């Protein structure tokens with residue numbers, strides 16, 4: 185037997201309803217906030233991710249699915265969507281028609297991580313980006329939208345963590361201070377962090393190795409190094425969250441796992457998922473468009489993990505849909521009538537089912553029960569002669585005669 189790949193999950197009926205609910209709710213909320221959908225490819229040139237996410241990040245160093253195509257070009261299965269959205273924005277000159285764009289996308293991402301509950305090698309993200317607005321109000325608006333979406337999904341026990349990562353003016357000084365802090369503790373750091381110490385000491389803040397996180401907990405805070413513009417921006421974000429009465433925690437050690445962030449960074453976590461507790465994360469990336477060869481335009485966005493949300497919605501049995509009516513027909517003539525009837529109902533948007541083959545009424549009703557239908561419509565020989573059928577409400581057991589000789593309108597009125 186050929187099995188699926190480790191970390192790549194099938195999403196089967198029974199689970200897929202939660203995916204659909206999450207995606208449909210996200211589309212509705214995003215569009216109410218002025219976002220338009222963008223569909224981007226799953227495969228991009230490796231260089232796009234290396235340049236945007238950063239060469240020294242775990243994603244680029246260890247987690248990308250990269251391969252050479254038949255012409256020897258290095259391609260990568262996208263580990264995230266932001267880089268592709270920005271590439272498309274620049275490539276199609278979207279900023280020329282209107283510099284402000286609010287774009288969302290939904291789809292699978294690929295990261296070669298160690299699979300566990302809530303962490304997979306193919307996982308789905310719902311991603312939102314706002315390009316062209318540097319005002320802190322948009323940072324607040326994005327978090328308001330994200331929390332509103334979570335509320336609509338029924339996910340309310342969450343924590344919002346925020347931080348500011350400074351800008352190209354103030355971050356270099358922080359990086360140097362951080363470097364001298366870690367230099368004095370270099371012998372305790374893990375081999376990866378020893379390397380990060382030279383390449384990008386900020387990445388040490390993200391290390392999950394216990395000894396490293398202990399060192400990080402005493403590290404200097406980036407918030408003491410922010411320039412006055414970054415400080416004002418951060419103050420306005422916090423003030424905006426207060427206006428919307430959104431509780432938040434400032435976490436100066438949250439640097440996020442991608443190198444492109446400037447100023448605001450945020451993450452939504454829950455304590456209901458175990459180790460993989462981040463359900464959404466994002467932040468501002470004011471230099472990224474320019475670094476990718478585009479205009480000097482700011483941007484901000486976030487992505488949420490659909491698998492983690494789906495785990496939180498595990499108990500939502502109300503998301504299942506059941507057929508409205510099961511037509512139980514006895515004898516071949518009644519079966520033919522039933523066959524035409526279910527087609528006519530489906531064309532009217534009513535989910536109808538029947539059994540194929542000559543089965544007993546008992547067996548057909550068993551199937552109707554199994555399908556959890558609202559109604560059964562029984563067509564026997566007797567009914568056939570009079571052009572009628574018996575409509576049974578499966579919940580109450582109430583039965584009544586329905587005249588089908590003049591069409592299906594009466595039936596539709598009763599069941600819809």
Ligand code: HAM
Nearest residue numbers: 264266303304307462463464465466467485486487489
């Ligand atoms: P990220 O924090 O790497 O950010 O991922 C966002 C979310 O994707 C996480 O909070 C988590 O819910 C989910 N996620 C990440 N990796 C996995 C995995 N292996 N299995 C299951 N779920 C996972 C980004 O990707 C940025 N592009 C977000 C962003 C958009 N920043 C600005 N714009």
